[in-house]
Each structure stands twice: as structure tokens, then as C-alpha cells.
Amino acid sequence: MMDFILAKYNFWIYVIIMMIGFYAVIAKSNLIKKIIGLNIFQTSVFLLFISIGKVEGGTVPIYQGVEAVYINPLPHVLILTAIVVGVSITAVAFALVVNIYREYGTIEENAILEMSKTDD
Amino acid sequence: MIKHFPVLVIIIPLLLALIAPVAGRINRIYSWVIAFLATLFSFIIAAILLYQVMYSGTISYWMGGWEPPWGIEYVIDYFSAFVLAIVAFLAWLVTIFARKSVAAEIEEKKLPAFYGVYLLFIVGLMGMIVTGDIFNLYVFLEISSLTAYALVAMGKSRRAPLAGFRYLVIGTVGATFILLGIGYLYIATGTLNMADLGARLPGLFNSKLVITAFAFFAIGFSIKIALFPLHTWLPDAYTYAPSAVSALMASTGTKVAAYGFIRILFTVFGVRVFLEQWVSVPHFLIAVSSVAILMGSILAIAQTNIKKMLAYSSISQIGYIILGVALMNPTGLQGGLLHILNHAFMKCALFMSVGCITYKTGITSVADLKGLGFKQPYAMAAFTVAALSMIGIPLTVGFVSKWYLAMGSLENAMWYLIPVILISSILMLVYFWRVIDNIYFKAGKPIAEVEVSDAPASMLIPTVVVAALCLVFGTLAFIPVSITEKAALLLLG
Numbered sequence: 001m002m003d004f005i006l007a008k009y010n011f012w013i014y015v016i017i018m019m020i021g022f023y024a025v026i027a028k029s030n031l032i033k034k035i036i037g038l039n040i041f042q043t044s045v046f047l048l049f050i051s052i053g054k055v056e057g058g059t060v061p062i063y064q065g066v067e068a069v070y071i072n073p074l075p076h077v078l079i080l081t082a083i084v085v086g087v088s089i090t091a092v093a094f095a096l097v098v099n100i101y102r103e104y105g106t107i108e109e110n111a112i113l114e115m116s117k118t119d120d
Numbered sequence: 121m122i123k124h125f126p127v128l129v130i131i132i133p134l135l136l137a138l139i140a141p142v143a144g145r146i147n148r149i150y151s152w153v154i155a156f157l158a159t160l161f162s163f164i165i166a167a168i169l170l171y172q173v174m175y176s177g178t179i180s181y182w183m184g185g186w187e188p189p190w191g192i193e194y195v196i197d198y199f200s201a202f203v204l205a206i207v208a209f210l211a212w213l214v215t216i217f218a219r220k221s222v223a224a225e226i227e228e229k230k231l232p233a234f235y236g237v238y239l240l241f242i243v244g245l246m247g248m249i250v251t252g253d254i255f256n257l258y259v260f261l262e263i264s265s266l267t268a269y270a271l272v273a274m275g276k277s278r279r280a281p282l283a284g285f286r287y288l289v290i291g292t293v294g295a296t297f298i299l300l301g302i303g304y305l306y307i308a309t310g311t312l313n314m315a316d317l318g319a320r321l322p323g324l325f326n327s328k329l330v331i332t333a334f335a336f337f338a339i340g341f342s343i344k345i346a347l348f349p350l351h352t353w354l355p356d357a358y359t360y361a362p363s364a365v366s367a368l369m370a371s372t373g374t375k376v377a378a379y380g381f382i383r384i385l386f387t388v389f390g391v392r393v394f395l396e397q398w399v400s401v402p403h404f405l406i407a408v409s410s411v412a413i414l415m416g417s418i419l420a421i422a423q424t425n426i427k428k429m430l431a432y433s434s435i436s437q438i439g440y441i442i443l444g445v446a447l448m449n450p451t452g453l454q455g456g457l458l459h460i461l462n463h464a465f466m467k468c469a470l471f472m473s474v475g476c477i478t479y480k481t482g483i484t485s486v487a488d489l490k491g492l493g494f495k496q497p498y499a500m501a502a503f504t505v506a507a508l509s510m511i512g513i514p515l516t517v518g519f520v521s522k523w524y525l526a527m528g529s530l531e532n533a534m535w536y537l538i539p540v541i542l543i544s545s546i547l548m549l550v551y552f553w554r555v556i557d558n559i560y561f562k563a564g565k566p567i568a569e570v571e572v573s574d575a576p577a578s579m580l581i582p583t584v585v586v587a588a589l590c591l592v593f594g595t596l597a598f599i600p601v602s603i604t605e606k607a608a609l610l611l612l613g
Contacts, residue, residue: 085262096273099281
């Protein structure tokens with residue numbers, strides 16, 4: 001059992017972090033905490049991608065005249081893009097929360113839903 | 121020049137999206153002019169690409185000259201050219217509609233930024249369609265989603281930012297699942313090119329990794345498509361967004377997500393695995409989409425806000441598209457593809473005519489529409505035509521796709537899907553008739569006696585054109601049918 005966990009420990013870490021983030025997204029009523037949860041959720045996937053680029057005994061993928069074992073740089077490059085996406089999402093989310101706060105004067109989802117029942 | 125068209129269709133609106141907010145600082149109208157030109161260019165190029173594909177076959181464009189599978193490949197085949205032409209055409213029409221409609225609903229100083237984001241949304245959608253690289257698909261998906269969150273939040277109602285925020289949370293979870301699916305496929309095969317994945321995956325279908333990857337794709341795309349139990353973001357987003365944004369998102373947003381899902385199903389995983397090994401997948405999708413078709417219609421009947429009613433009706437239409445796809449036979453898939461075209465046109469016409477109503481009167485409730493049929497004759501005629509088409513009256517486009525879906529169900533010996541299609545059509549008759557009854561056959565309340573005329577021509581013409589096309593493609597059905605037939609055969613290999 002222990003071997004099974006240790007052999008693929010990067011996968012276990014990513015799943016645990018992901019579920020922590022997912023829990024915050026679902027369970028927290030505060031909108032800022034939801035965004036934090038969303039960030040943790042996304043970051044776990046970044047960690048998974050980065051860890052799969054690892055090659056046993058690999059070195060930095062820069063050609064220096066001698067043949068060597070390199071780590072796989074592609075997942076890292078993909079994650080650079082995904083990080084940019086994640087940052088933009090966080091920025092848009094914060095902008096929306098600022099707007100919500102201006103309209104309702106609170107960032108607690110329960111309170112906002114209570115107030116918006118009377119709208120329409 | 122011509123050989124760069126597959127990338128120019130994206131690059132031109134992308135560059136103009138950056139110029140639009142800047143030009144809007146000189147004069148507000150410039151940002152609209154730029155949006156108009158960008159969508160017009162995209163539509164012309166998309167039309168040329170469709171013509172090229174029809175006469176000389178699939179186009180493969182290598183980004184930066186790098187040979188696939190190492191470089192990013194853009195693929196224009198029958199399927200992508202077809203969807204690209206629809207999206208570019210509707211984006212152009214909605215832009216014409218948007219000038220007056222958006223000016224009435226959004227503060228003037230926000231207009232330049234609005235058109236920048238609006239163009240980026242279209243860029244994201246068209247990028248998803250042309251790309252042949254699965255990670256590129258994710259990036260464009262995120263571009264279109266991020267801008268969609270912002271566009272929804274620009275609505276006039278105070279609930280708009282909240283609707284945008286909830287859409288953002290659900291949408292990001294969905295997109296992250298898709299990213300995970302891509303990661304798992306990359307671990308399994310070491311490639312990101314869709315065609316290359318399609319060649320390498322057979323033989324790996326017993327691997328738990330690949331099964332999990334598919335599960336992530338299915339859930340992620342179901343959220344983006346708003347397939348029934350995962351649809352919760354859609355009604356609020358469509359209801360509180362500005363009218364032009366509702367029209368554009370309802371007609372293109374979910375369709376392009378469905379396009380992405382169909383690509384994953386047929387180009388990456390391939391139809392054979394679903395017919396031979398994972399037979400429960402199409403059955404599950406058929407069950408879910410049947411529930412979506414019925415529940416969407418039932419929930420639509422319960423709505424009093426007209427935009428919300430249309431939003432719920434979208435959920436049932438999405439069910440039709442996925443039903444056709446899940447049948448996995450040429451006729452059924454063709455029905456699903458036709459429904460992408462048909463629903464795009466019908467919902468665009470419906471949301472635009474509702475936009476014409478709100479522009480003049482500010483009405484959002486179905487009950488207040490009484491007597492409007494004679495005050496806004498053109499907009500209401502467009503609404504009626506599109507509504508009849510949704511119900512599936514012969515000689516309208518809705519009939520063609522429902523016919524193919526029904527034939528596809530029979531081909532699979534699934535007769536029990538016919539009642540689903542029929543019952544849903546009757547339910548649609550119920551909620552659309554309520555509107556038509558109000559606008560033509562009920563006397564208006566005193567408030568409706570106030571002088572109300574038709575919306576300005578720049579809003580009416582796109583609305584009427586789209587509604588008329590519902591009739592044109594319904595009577596001259598051989599035009600879309602011949603294209604989707606080739607697309608369906610291409611996807612099924």
C-alpha cells in the first residue's frame with residue numbers, strides 16, 4: 001500500500017491540493033475565498049504538469065555540445081501559458097467582486113442571494 | 121496571401137481587438153467601426169475558406185512553418201469550415217445589431233472597452249474552430265470564456281456581475297478539467313496534435329489513464345456546453361447580459377463548445393472505440409441529452425422573463441445537438457451538426473428580436489408583451505418565424521434537423537427517442553405559443569397604448585435577415601444538408 005502511494009506521490013499531492021481548492025470553491029460563501037479556492041484548484045493542475053516533465057537523471061534542456069539526458073520542457077511551457085490564463089481569470093474575478101460589492105455592499109454570497117431575490 | 125487565410129481569420133480580429141479600445145478614445149463610434157470591419161473581414165475569409173474546402177479539400181496550415189505534430193497545426197476541413205462560416209456570419213450580423221442596442225444598454229465611456237472584449241470573444245471562438253492542436257484549443261477556449269464572463273457582467277441589471285461571477289467559477293472548473301484531460305492524454309501519448317493523438321490512442325483504450333482523460337473531457341465540455349445537470353450558469357448569464365451579447369453567446373458560444381467536444385469525440389478518440397469498447401458512453405450521452413431536451417423545455421414553461429425562457433430553451437436545444445452526436449451514426453450526427461446551424465440562427469433571431477423589444481419598451485416579462493405584434497411588426501414577425509422554426513414546423517430549419525435526428529434514432533433502433541423529440545416539440549409549442557398569443561391575439565394593457573414603434577433599421581435588418589434565413593435554409597435544405605453530410609462522413613471516418 002505504502003509503495004503504491006510513494007511510487008506516484010506527485011499524483012497524490014496534486015489530488016489532495018485539488019480537493020482542498022475544490023472544497024473552498026463549493027463550501028465557502030465569501031466570494032474572495034472562492035477565488036482563493038479556485039486558484040488552489042488550478043495550481044494543483046500546474047503542479048501535475050510540471051512534475052510529469054521530470055526525467056530521472058535529466059538535466060536542463062540546453063544543448064552544450066555533449067549528448068545528455070534532458071528533462072522534458074514542453075509541459076513547463078504549456079504551464080507558463082496556463083499560469084497566464086489563471087492570472088487573467090483571477091483578475092477578472094476580482095474585478096467582478098468589486099462590482100458586486102458596489103451593487104450589494106457585501107461579498108458574502110448568502111447575503112447577496114437573499115438581497116437579489118427582490119430584484120428582477 | 122491565400123495560403124495564410126486559416127490564420128488571418130484569427131489574426132485580423134485579434135489585432136483589431138487591441139486597436140478598438142484605443143481608437144474609441146478618439147471617437148466612440150470608431151471602436152464600433154473597427155468591430156464591424158473585423159467581423160466583416162473574418163466572415164469574408166471564412167466564406168472563402170469554406171469555398172476552398174468544398175473545391176480542393178482539407179487545408180492544413182503549419183504555424184510558423186513547423187511541421188506537425190511538433191508545431192501547431194490549423195486544420196480547415198468540412199466540419200470546421202462549416203462552423204467557422206456560421207460563427208463569422210452571425211458575429212458580423214450581431215455587430216451590426218450591437219451599435220444601437222449596446223449604446224442603449226451600456227454606459228458610453230465603457231463602449232470602447234466593450235468592443236475590444238467583444239472582438240476577443242469572437243477571436244476565441246474562431247480559434248477553437250480552426251485549431252488542430254489540443255492545447256491551443258484550451259487556450260482559445262479560455263480566451264472566449266474569460267471574455268464571456270466580462271461581457272455578461274457588463275449587463276445593465278445589478279445582478280449581471282453576480283451572474284458573470286458564478287459563470288466564471290463554474291466555467292473555470294470546467295476548463296481546468298479539460299486541461300487535466302489534455303495533461304492525461306499527453307502523459308499517455310506524448311503528443312498534443314489532434315490527428316496525431318487520433319493515430320496513437322487506438323490500443324491504449326484499456327488504460328485507466330486514457331479512460332480518466334476522457335471522463336475529464338466529458339465533464340469539462342459538458343459544463344462549457346451547458347448540458348443538462350451542469351447548465352446552472354447559463355440561464356442567469358443569458359438573462360442579465362446585454363441583448364447583443366445574449367444574441368451572440370446563445371447563437372455561437374455553446375455551439376463552439378459543442379464543436380470542441382465533437383472534435384475530441386471523433387477526431388481524437390475516434391468513433392470506433394465508442395462503438396466497440398466504450399459502448400456505455402454513447403448510451404449515457406443519449407440518456408443525459410434526452411433528459412436535457414425534456415427538462416430544458418419544462419423549465420422554460422415555468423419562466424416569466426422572456427430572456428430566461430429563451431435561455432432554458434437553449435438547454436433543451438443543446439440536448440438535441442448532443443443527442444445527434446451520441447447516436448454515432450451518419451444520419452444522427454448529421455442531424456446534430458444541422459442543429460448547430462439551425463439553433464444558431466433561430467436563437468440569434470429570437471434574442472435579437474427580444475433585444476428590439478427591450479430597446480424600445482424595456483419590457484422583459486412575457487405577460488407585458490400584449491398587443492406588441494402590431495406596434496413592432498417586423499421584430500415580432502421575426503420572432504414568430506424563429507419560434508415556429510424552434511417548434512419544428514415544416515419548411516423551417518428546425519424541421520430539417522429534427523427529421524434527421526428522428527431518422528438517426530430509428531437507424532439505431534431507438535424508437536423511444538421519437539416520443540422525446542415529439543414531446544419536447546409540443547412543450548416548445550406551449551411556451552412559444554404563450555408569447556405569440558400575447559403579441560398578436562391579446563389586447564394591450566393601458567401602458568402598451570403608449571406610442572411604440574419598431575426598433576431602428578440597423579437593429580431590425582439583421583434580425584429579419586437571420587429569421588428569413590431560417591426559412592431559406594428550411595426550404596432550400598439541400599445547401600446545409602450537403603455540407604453536413606460530408607462533415608458527418610469525415611468525422612465518422
